[in-house]
Amino acid sequence: MAHQIGSYMRGRDLAEETKRISSIGRVTPELWMQRATGSGISIEPLVRDAEEGLSILRSKN
Secondary structure, three states, X not given: OHHHHHHHHOOOOXXXXXXXXXXXXXXXXXXXXXXXXXXXXXXXXXXXXHHHHHHHHHXXX
């Protein structure tokens, strides 16, 4: 979940987004993630970033 939030925040105004997602309140983790990032809890951001990192490493060889 931390990576999904970090990935979502990339390129956005950190202060504004932090205030917005912090104000969501006490809801289930799935609903919180949907409201915070626009999608439910997912490993896709982690997989996407790992693939991008591997691609960068492979291109350096």
